[in-house]
Amino acid sequence: MGKRDEVISRLRGVPEGVPSVEEVRAMLAADPTLKCVTCYARISFDGRVKDAHGIEDQHRGMTEEARKLGWLVVYRYTDNDKSASKESVVRDDFEQLLADLATGTTPEGYPIHGVMAVNDDRLYRRPSDWERYLKAFTSHEGRVYHDSNGVQDLYAEGFEIKGLVGVAMSLSETRKKQRRTRNSHRSRALRGQSVAAWRPFGWEDDKITLRPEEAEAIRQAVKDVIAGASISEITRRWQKAGFITSRGNPFQYQTVKQVLQNARLCGYRAIKGELVRDGDDQPIVGEWDAVITPKQWFAVTAKIRERGGSGAGVPRGGLVHKYLLTGILRCGNVLEDGTTCNGKMVGIKANDWLRYEHAYTCKGTVDGGCHKTYKRGDKTDDIIEKLVIKKLKKEAASKAKDVPDWDKAEALKRAVNSRNELERRWHDDEDTEIDDETFFRNLPVLERRLKDLRADRRNHEALKAEAEAAKEDIEKSWDSKTLTQKRTAIKKVLIAVVAQPGGKGNKAFDPELLKPVWKTSE
Secondary structure (H helix, E strand, C coil): CCHHHHHHHHCCECCCCCCCHHHHHHHHHHCCCCCEEEEEEEECCCCCCCCCHHHHHHHHHHHHHHHHHCCEEEEEEEEECCCCCCCCCCCHHHHHHHHHHHHCECCCCCECCEEECCCHHHHCCCHHHHHHHHHHHCCCCCCEEEECCEEECCCCCCHHHHHHHHHHHHHHHHHHHHHHHHHHHHHHHHCCCCCCCCCCCCECCCCCCECHHHHHHHHHHHHHHHCCCCHHHHHHHHHHHCCECCCCCECCHHHHHHHHHCHHHHCCCEECCEECECCCCCECCCCCCCCCCHHHHHHHHHHHHHCCCCCCCCCCCCCCCCCCCCCCEEECCECCCCCECCCEEEEEECCCCCCCCEEEEECCHHHCCCCCCEEEHHHHHHHHHHHHHHHHHHHHHHHCCCCCCCCCHHHHHHHHHHHHHHHHHHHCCCCCCCCHHHHHHHHHHHHHHHHHHHHHHHHHHHHHHHHHHHCCCHHHHHCCCCHHHHHHHHHHHEEEEEECCCCCCCCCCCHHHEEEEECCCC
């Protein structure tokens, strides 16, 4: 358990030193005026250091106030790093507080005579939460409530309306603050200024200058993903290299994907997935140093989208294999009925006394194979890799043909001008032909046209980047490819490799028993 988790655990439940339930009931019998209260603490953002000091300060202050009032704090509820204004956020301890108020006791059985909070907006920020809290609180008579305004009478006539007004004002202020933040965020983005709250991975603390080692890791990752590597492989590589996020956490699949999809990599800025553009529809270039080119960024984001990159961050796609030719090798053993087995061969760890580490074997009969063909792994991989590299080099010229320039630039320019002219005429009070109905009827058509043209341009940029990648020296770059990249390259040119059995006994490896089945077209 981390230090923060230890602090939160300590600030949740029965405080240390509180008498037992039986002892408290005896105290109440001796002094019926004693109030057993609960304290609720919440903070929306735990700060960059993530040490829970905010809720710790809240509980310390409430404990001191309870001591002054002669109240006994019997239970503490704590929701750290959780917003009260967002409907999607579930505050577990707030829900527990409501349930305990309804029953009248804490989970351990202590009676609840009141609630303390540093301010009412710690408890609720939405009308529905205020109504739920008030109903639970007033379900028992005689309870006390204390916040920064002192002791409040929640049973008083008109307090429900007063509370709703307070919630509405708080909600209005929250929305104003969010709107100001969004406007400031966009204005800074339009000026090309960095708006990152944390140091982005790949940059120094100034958020402008590149951090060489991290930037190079990003460049290599982008290059590898374009060439077929999986996000999972990049994640494992970064974890092994000891890279951590700007918040000090190990990289996970989702965080790696977010880094590679960030438009900041190529100097651009995006808000909610859309590039920030100037009046001429050109992407705003930021003040920070770029790690990759826009062409590479379009290509890597296109690759991630192809694999389901818009999901929830869970690795998707086929099974990640441990051996190069698993499922590509097919058993060529002729069965008793004259047919060929054709079962998919799988990679296995070789016995310890052998000079090689892995082998390929046909599956057993219960799994649809014949278990008659066995091939030494290292030599089989070497033979097939050499054949594939030779085939790829031969086809490189046609595969790496130059992609022509994008031929819809003028159409995009016309669409931008049409949208700008529509907006200009709508804002012009003297132009009576463009009323609200006409404007909003025509705007979606133009926006859809712009969206389609921009998507077409992104796909074109991705094709250009892939075409350039295909021009690389295949043989020279082969060894640096990941297993997934190599398997992807093999599957581009091979349908399968038929492995014929070598016969009984310890026979020498015969490459002639491997029969590649080449693809005739893509």
